[in-house]
Amino acid sequence: MRRSDLGEFEEVVLLAVAALSPKAYSVMIAEELERETGNSVSTGAVHAALQRLEQKGYLTSQLGEATAERGGRRKRLFTVTALGGRVLSDVRAVRNRLWDRIIPNIRLEWS
Amino acid sequence: MNPRPIEPPRWATHLLHLFLPDHRAEELEGDLNELFQQRIHEVGVAQARWRYVRDVASLLRPSLIKREQYDYHRPTNTTMLRNYFKVAFRNLTKYKGYSAINIAGLATGMAVALLIGLWVWNEFAYNKGYANYDRIALVMQNQTFDDGVKTWTGQAMQLGPELKSSYGSHFKYVATAEYPGNHLLMLGTKKITSIGNFMEPDITEMLALKMLKGTRSGLTDPSSILLSETTAKSLFGDTDPLNKTITLDKKWAVKVTGVYADLPANSTFQELTFIAPFALKKKDLPEWLGWGNSWFQTFVQIADNTTMETVSVAIKDAKLNKVKNSDDARFKPVVFLLPMSRWHLYSEFKEGINVGGQIQYVRLFSLIGFFVLLLACINFMNLSTARSEKRAREVGVRKAIGSVRQQIMLQFFSESLLIVCISFVLALLFVVLCLPAFNAVANRHIAMPWSNPLFWIVAIGFSLFTSFIAGSYPAIYLSSFQPVKVLKGTFRVGRFAALPRKVLVVIQFTVSITLIIGTLIVFQQIEFAKNRPVGYSRANLVSIPIRSDALITRFATFRDELLNTGVIEEVAATDSPVTNTGVTNSGFDWRGKIPNSADEFVTLRVTHEFGKMVNWQIKEGRDFSKEFTTDSTGFVLNEAAVAYMGLKKPIGEIVKWGDQSFKVIGVVKNLITQSPYDPVRQTIFVINYKRLNLITFKINPTKSASEALAKVETIYKRYDPDNSFDYKFVDQEYAKKFGEEERIGKLASFFAILAIFISCLGLFGLASFVMEQRTKEIGIRKVMGASVSNLWQLLSKDFVLLVIISLFIAIPATWYYMQNWVQQYTYHTEISWWIFALSGFGALLITLLTVSFQSVKAALMNPIKSLRSE
Numbered sequence: 001m002r003r004s005d006l007g008e009f010e011e012v013v014l015l016a017v018a019a020l021s022p023k024a025y026s027v028m029i030a031e032e033l034e035r036e037t038g039n040s041v042s043t044g045a046v047h048a049a050l051q052r053l054e055q056k057g058y059l060t061s062q063l064g065e066a067t068a069e070r071g072g073r074r075k076r077l078f079t080v081t082a083l084g085g086r087v088l089s090d091v092r093a094v095r096n097r098l099w100d101r102i103i104p105n106i107r108l109e110w111s
Numbered sequence: 112m113n114p115r116p117i118e119p120p121r122w123a124t125h126l127l128h129l130f131l132p133d134h135r136a137e138e139l140e141g142d143l144n145e146l147f148q149q150r151i152h153e154v155g156v157a158q159a160r161w162r163y164v165r166d167v168a169s170l171l172r173p174s175l176i177k178r179e180q181y182d183y184h185r186p187t188n189t190t191m192l193r194n195y196f197k198v199a200f201r202n203l204t205k206y207k208g209y210s211a212i213n214i215a216g217l218a219t220g221m222a223v224a225l226l227i228g229l230w231v232w233n234e235f236a237y238n239k240g241y242a243n244y245d246r247i248a249l250v251m252q253n254q255t256f257d258d259g260v261k262t263w264t265g266q267a268m269q270l271g272p273e274l275k276s277s278y279g280s281h282f283k284y285v286a287t288a289e290y291p292g293n294h295l296l297m298l299g300t301k302k303i304t305s306i307g308n309f310m311e312p313d314i315t316e317m318l319a320l321k322m323l324k325g326t327r328s329g330l331t332d333p334s335s336i337l338l339s340e341t342t343a344k345s346l347f348g349d350t351d352p353l354n355k356t357i358t359l360d361k362k363w364a365v366k367v368t369g370v371y372a373d374l375p376a377n378s379t380f381q382e383l384t385f386i387a388p389f390a391l392k393k394k395d396l397p398e399w400l401g402w403g404n405s406w407f408q409t410f411v412q413i414a415d416n417t418t419m420e421t422v423s424v425a426i427k428d429a430k431l432n433k434v435k436n437s438d439d440a441r442f443k444p445v446v447f448l449l450p451m452s453r454w455h456l457y458s459e460f461k462e463g464i465n466v467g468g469q470i471q472y473v474r475l476f477s478l479i480g481f482f483v484l485l486l487a488c489i490n491f492m493n494l495s496t497a498r499s500e501k502r503a504r505e506v507g508v509r510k511a512i513g514s515v516r517q518q519i520m521l522q523f524f525s526e527s528l529l530i531v532c533i534s535f536v537l538a539l540l541f542v543v544l545c546l547p548a549f550n551a552v553a554n555r556h557i558a559m560p561w562s563n564p565l566f567w568i569v570a571i572g573f574s575l576f577t578s579f580i581a582g583s584y585p586a587i588y589l590s591s592f593q594p595v596k597v598l599k600g601t602f603r604v605g606r607f608a609a610l611p612r613k614v615l616v617v618i619q620f621t622v623s624i625t626l627i628i629g630t631l632i633v634f635q636q637i638e639f640a641k642n643r644p645v646g647y648s649r650a651n652l653v654s655i656p657i658r659s660d661a662l663i664t665r666f667a668t669f670r671d672e673l674l675n676t677g678v679i680e681e682v683a684a685t686d687s688p689v690t691n692t693g694v695t696n697s698g699f700d701w702r703g704k705i706p707n708s709a710d711e712f713v714t715l716r717v718t719h720e721f722g723k724m725v726n727w728q729i730k731e732g733r734d735f736s737k738e739f740t741t742d743s744t745g746f747v748l749n750e751a752a753v754a755y756m757g758l759k760k761p762i763g764e765i766v767k768w769g770d771q772s773f774k775v776i777g778v779v780k781n782l783i784t785q786s787p788y789d790p791v792r793q794t795i796f797v798i799n800y801k802r803l804n805l806i807t808f809k810i811n812p813t814k815s816a817s818e819a820l821a822k823v824e825t826i827y828k829r830y831d832p833d834n835s836f837d838y839k840f841v842d843q844e845y846a847k848k849f850g851e852e853e854r855i856g857k858l859a860s861f862f863a864i865l866a867i868f869i870s871c872l873g874l875f876g877l878a879s880f881v882m883e884q885r886t887k888e889i890g891i892r893k894v895m896g897a898s899v900s901n902l903w904q905l906l907s908k909d910f911v912l913l914v915i916i917s918l919f920i921a922i923p924a925t926w927y928y929m930q931n932w933v934q935q936y937t938y939h940t941e942i943s944w945w946i947f948a949l950s951g952f953g954a955l956l957i958t959l960l961t962v963s964f965q966s967v968k969a970a971l972m973n974p975i976k977s978l979r980s981e
Contacts, residue, residue, distance in 0.1 A: 026142050043142060044169030051174065063138075073141030 005056065006087055012037075013049045014058055014088060018080045025064065025075040026050060050078060058084030119147045120160050123167040130176050139170055191518065192525060198505075199526040206498075212876040213494050214534050216869045220487025221531075221538035221577065223865055226549055227480030228569075229542075233377060233557050234473050237455040240375025242319040243412055246283070248419060248448035250274070250409040252430060253463040255443045256697070256711040258755075262460035265405035266430075268393070270446070271311065273429055274411065281422045284313035284412040287389055295658070295833055296385065297358040298346050304835050305342055307385035309392040310410075317412045318380065321372040324353050329368025333390040336365040342384040343370045360658075361833055363391055376556060379454055402434045411448065423448040438698055441709045472855060479862050482622045486866055488581040489615045490873035491527070495585035496612055497880040506589055507597035519590035527582025528575075535574045552857055584611070613913055616877070619870040620917035620954065621924075626863035628925040628950045632942055633856040636933055637849055639940035645845070646749075646782035646791075647689065647725035651680075652841035653820070654688060654807040659831035663803055666718070672826050673808060678819035680811050681724035684803040686716040689725060690844045692784040692794070699795075700767040701756055712752065713784070713792050716799035722747070722779070724809050732762040732777030735798055743798050745776040752793035753778055766795075773797070787848050788936040807841065867954075871961045878910060878962045882969040889969050890977035899970045906966035907959060914958045918951045 006014070016032050017024040026046050033041045053059045064077040080088070127143075128136045143166055150159035203210040238244060250270065252263050271287035288310040296303050315327035315337070324343075329335055336359065343352045352367045359365050365387060374380045400406070413422050430444040445463070459468035506519055514522075543559060550557055560566040662669060663684075670682040687693050696714045704710070719742070722734045730750065735742050746766055753761045764775045781791040810819045824836045882889075889902060897905075926942065933939040 026139075027145050042169040043139075043146065043166040044172055044175070047139065047142075047170060048172055048174050066141075067145075070141040071144040073137055073144065075141055075145075076138045 006058075006091060007049075009045065010049050010053055011088070011091060013046060014053055014080065014084060017050075017053075017059060017078045018085070018088065021079055022077065024078045027075075029078075053084070054078075057081060058087060117148075117151060117156060119144060119163045123164045127167050127170065130171050132176075135175065143167065143170075192521075195522045195525040196529060198522070199529045202502075202526070203530075208879070209494055209498070209876055210530075212872050213491055213530060214537065216490040216872045217487045217530065217534035217577075217581070218537035218541060219865055219869055220484045220490075221534055221573075222541040222545070223862060224480045224484040224573075225538055225542050225570075226545065227476050227862075228573075229557050229559075230549075230553060230555065231473055231477055231480075233555060234456065234469065236377060238375075238378045238451050240378050241451070243317060244451055246412045246415075247317055247451040248411050248413065248422075249451070249454065250411060250426075251447055251449045251460075252405065253445045253447070253460075254709075255463075256709045258711070260463035261711070262463055263405055264408060264449075266407055266409040266446075267402045267405055268396070268400060268407050269402055269433070270430060271407075271409045273433060274409070274426060278422075278426050278429065281414055281417055281425055282411050283414050284317045286311040286314040286317060286410045288314065288408045288410060289389070289392060289406075290408060291383060293656075293658075293837075294385075294387075295360050296342070296346060297361070297833070298355070301346060302833060303342070303345055304837075305384040306382045307387060308383055309387050309389045311389045313412075314386065314410060315371075317410060318374065320369075320374075323370045323372055324351070325367075325369030327369070330386060330388050332366065332368055333388050334363065334365050335368040335388060337369045337371055337386045338367055339371055339373050339384045341373055343367070359387060359391075362395075363387075365391070379451075402430060402437070403439045413448070419448050419450045441707060442697070475855075476858070476862075479626065479859065479866075482626070483862060483866050483869065484577070486619050486622060486869045486873075488577060489619050490869060490876070491530070491581040492584040493612050493615055493873055494876045494880075495523075495527075495582075496588055497877055502589065503592055503597045506592045507594040510592075510594035511598065516590045520586040523586035523589055524578065524582045527585070528578040531574050531578035531581065535570070552854060552861075554854065612877070616874065616910075616913045617917045617920070619873060620914050620958075621921045623863070623867045623870045624917055624921040624950060624954050625925045626859070626866050627953070628921065628946060629929060630856060630860040630863045631946045631950060632925075632929045632933065632940075633852065633859060635943070635946065636936065636940050637852050637856060640787040640852075640936075640938060641849060643783060643787055643938060644780075646780050647727050649690070649725075649842040649845050651810040651812050651816070652725070652807055653810060653816075653823075653838050654805050654841055654844075655823075655827065655836065655838050656805050657684070657803055658834040661830045662806065663801065665830065666800065666803070666806075669806075669826070669830055673823060676819075676822045676826070678811050678814040678822055680809040681720050682806065682808040683718045683721040683724045684800075684806045685718075685721060686799070686802050686804050688805060688841075688844065689715070689782070689784055689807065690841055690848070696768070696795075698769055701758070701764060703757055711793075712755075713794040715784070715794060715796050716802055717796055718800060718803070719798060721796070721807075724807065725782075727782060728780040730778045730780055732775070734777060735796075739776075741774070742776065744771065744773050745798065746773045747777040747779055747796040748775055749779050749791065749794045749796075750781050751791045752795060755793035788938050790937050867957065871957060874910065874958065874961050875965070878906075878965040881909075882906065882965045886969070886972070886977045889972065890974035893970075893972075893974040894978070899967070902970035903963065903966050906969060907962045910958055910962045911955060914954055918954065922947050922951070 012033060013029060016029045016036075020028055020032060026043065029050075030041045030043055030046045033046070050059065050061075054061060058081055059078050060081055061076045061078045063074045066072050066074045124140060124143075127140060131139065143163060146166065147159050147163050150162055153159075154162075241247065249264060250266055252266065253260050254263065266287075268287055271285050274282060275285050288308055291306055291308040293304050294307050296305060296307075310330075312328070312330040315330050320327055320337070323340060325337070330337055336357065338346070338352060346352070346357065347355070352370060355367050356364050357367060371386075374383055411422075413419060426446050426448070429446045431440065434440050434444065449458075453465070455468075456470040456473065457465055457468050459466050509519060509522075510516075546557060546559065657663060666684060673679045673682050692713050692715050694714050694716075695711050697709065697711045699710050699712060717735070719735045719737050722729075727734075732747075735745065735747065739745070748756075748761060756766075758764055758775075761775050761778050766773045766775060779796075782794070783791060784794065785792060808823065810816055820838060823838075827836050885906070889906075892902060892905075926947070929942055933942060
């Protein structure tokens with residue numbers, strides 16, 4: 001199997017795109033991430049991540065409609081591609097398998 | 112109505128657009144705007160602005176800035192550049208004549224600039240081969256005589272030790288030395304004569320000799336010798352010279368204690384093929400040598416923590432303190448240092464002040480080189496702009512298709528770069544071909560520094576610079592055309608469009624005429640000095656140095672033998688060559704002398720027949736004669752000496768020299784024995800048969816010189832079998848006095864001719880363009896009845912006017928500067944009007960010839976041909 005080249009931040013961004021689909025665009029993604037993680041997320045970081053993901057073929061984009069609040073500028077809407085979806089479920093599968101192997105007692109001690 | 116929305120900081124948005132590709136900037140700006148509007152409500156305007164800026168900063172990351180090529184197809188720069196070069200090449204080959212003129216002119220200019228650059232570089236590199244270059248100095252002295260301050264390189268042999276003992280803290284090394292000369296080296300029966308010097312051991316450290324064998328300290332042994340690699344090789348071949356004994360000048364047996372790598376070329380000591388200890392020579396020197404005998408050189412290397420200036424000031428009175436109680440105090444000797452960096456370029460002194468020297472010529476030629484290159488660049492500019500009308504359409508079409516001005520400029524710059532590259536290659540070729548001839552004239556050994564990276568950096572920089580200068584005017588001018596006008600055909604070059612071109616032509620001709628006039632004046636000055644009455648005849652005189660004592664002790668028999676051959680008319684001996692009297696003496700006393708004044712005379716020790724041989728002209732009294740035994744205490748003075756001493760009736764006057772009395776027996780007309788540009792100095796001729804250094808003889812003019820020399824040589828060999836027979840023709844030695852000026856004159860005239868050549872090339876090209884433009888006009892004029900001579904006048908008038916303007920600028924400027932130049936010679940020519948008239952006339956003539964070729968051609972053209980088309 002090909003080694004997954006998905007960084008942690010990229011994975012979160014990719015997940016956010018999937019969750020917000022079909023209205024996922026950068027501002028909304030950043031807001032969503034801030035809300036979910038509680039940390040501030042810079043626009044630049046989100047953009048860079050989106051661009052990388054698009055280059056890797058996990059995302060596609062098209063330009064959406066212009067709105068007044070954006071000063072008449074169009075937004076770029078992102079959707080997860082089939083490849084992106086497969087990578088996400090691969091990653092999730094790996095994690096799940098590892099989670100399942102943790103002995104229940106240890107898990108109790110953490111919380 | 113909505114209130115006007117609050118805007119985010121505009122500069123930040125600009126920044127975004129400046130750095131990010133267009134397609135992304137739009138989308139990102141939208142994002143940021145949205146966030147901004149939200150934040151105004153959430154956190155207030157100020158905070159929102161601040162966050163906006165921060166977001167912009169966070170977006171300016173390399174991964175986002177990178178412009179992607181697949182989004183928009185951008186025409187690559189190389190495609191366009193290739194197109195520029197293609198068009199340039201097509202233009203070159205289409206107008207072959209103009210291209211040839213352009214390239215030839217530029218190549219000549221560059222070659223001249225290159226040659227001069229190499230020469231200047233070589234001049235500045237002089238002596239730089241020594242490791243202690245900036246620490247070494249020669250000790251000089253200024254002495255005040257009645258007729259001014261004289262600067263000498265010579266020092267007393269006592270000065271070196273005195274500097275060491277009393278001023279030791281200022282110096283690292285001090286070395287007294289003789290003046291270099293020819294000496295005889297013998298190994299068994301093998302003899303070679305080579306240039307060497309007697310120097311104190313410190314010199315080896317000072318010059319940081321690279322020892323191939325032995326050590327630098329080898330010279331401390333008083334009967335040792337250090338040989339250069341070349342000398343060692345020619346004397347010993349492949350055998351090891353170390354610790355072998357050789358004979359020096361047949362006097363001293365010396366042991367070879369070291370072999371040093373040949374000293375750097377292009378330096379003061381380049382010819383030093385051996386160094387012998389000064390101690391060896393010192394034993395042979397007369398005991399009476401004192402502080403007054405400045406016969407030696409003193410080299411020093413200053414201490415590491417001090418500067419030339421401080422040391423120079425500190426040792427100022429080193430000699431004066433020692434001669435306080437003697438006669439020499441009158442001359443107020445001031446000792447100072449001349450740093451090695453100034454030996455070559457700043458070696459001339461006037462009234463004790465450094466007045467430059469060779470540096471003058473370096474400056475002069477740098478200026479000439481710059482001007483010649485400028486002329487070539489002007490040519491290029493003029494020809495390009497003159498062709499502008501032809502290329503106006505091209506510029507129009509390019510602009511209409513979408514070229515912006517910068518691209519057009521780039522095109523013309525690349526075009527000029529192409530021409531410059533071609534010219535540069537040609538110039539290099541030209542320089543390589545010219546270098547041997549140039550070296551011969553300039554008396555240098557300059558090689559092309561092919562392997563020097565600096566040379567290439569400079570050469571490439573120089574080409575870029577030239578193409579920038581040469582291409583700037585066409586690039587700016589041509590790119591400013593408006594496409595609408597050009598393509599519609601209403602484009603007309605304005606009345607003043609040709610003005611800059613005319614100004615450039617005037618500059619060109621001003622420079623050329625200045626160079627021509629300057630050169631003519633240099634030659635006039637040389638000619639003037641050559642025509643000065645010399646006061647003696649130099650024809651058929653040959654001199655040989657005395658290197659063997661036998662020639663002095665048996666001079667009379669030697670003379671008789673020579674006379675007996677029948678090919679020699681007269682023989683005499685002197686202590687310095689008559690063409691270059693270097694010995695001066697002071698301490699004379701005569702009736703009417705101002706007490707304690709600092710007198711100085713040139714003295715020439717001669718044998719009785721000297722006057723007869725050189726055919727001097729007796730003005731009063733009589734020549735030396737063997738019939739009067741008292742003549743051994745007789746003086747013959749020159750006119751200058753009589754005037755200097757203020758004698759009314761010189762004959763019979765008694766002159767005291769030290770404690771000896773001499774009687775003046777004759778006065779001769781002035782003999783030029785020193786610089787032909789300076790007044791003749793007061794000179795005393797005195798009989799002496801001991802202190803003689805060279806023999807001069809006069810060959811019978813009816814006999815052949817080579818036959819006579821062969822006969823003299825056989826006799827000479829009997830007296831001095833070891834040394835080679837080196838003879839010099841006195842008239843050639845005299846001619847050498849003009850060598851420097853003649854060399855400058857030759858080089859300057861060469862460059863002046865090139866300058867005028869380049870200017871004419873430019874004019875030729877320009878004229879042909881003007882004629883081409885006016886073809887129709889000429890056709891109509893001819894149809895209307897204009898004659899050929901009318902047309903010729905009309906067409907040539909413009910150019911002649913330009914040359915006349917340049918004449919009016921060049922003549923006063925040259926007159927002013929050359930007047931200054933000529934003034935520096937005491938004996939100088941008056942700058943005569945005919946030089947200006949001649950060069951003005953010449954310039955006009957050349958212009959007319961150049962232009963007429965084109966204008967006559969245009970005037971003779973059949974009007975039917977020129978009017979038929981359209």
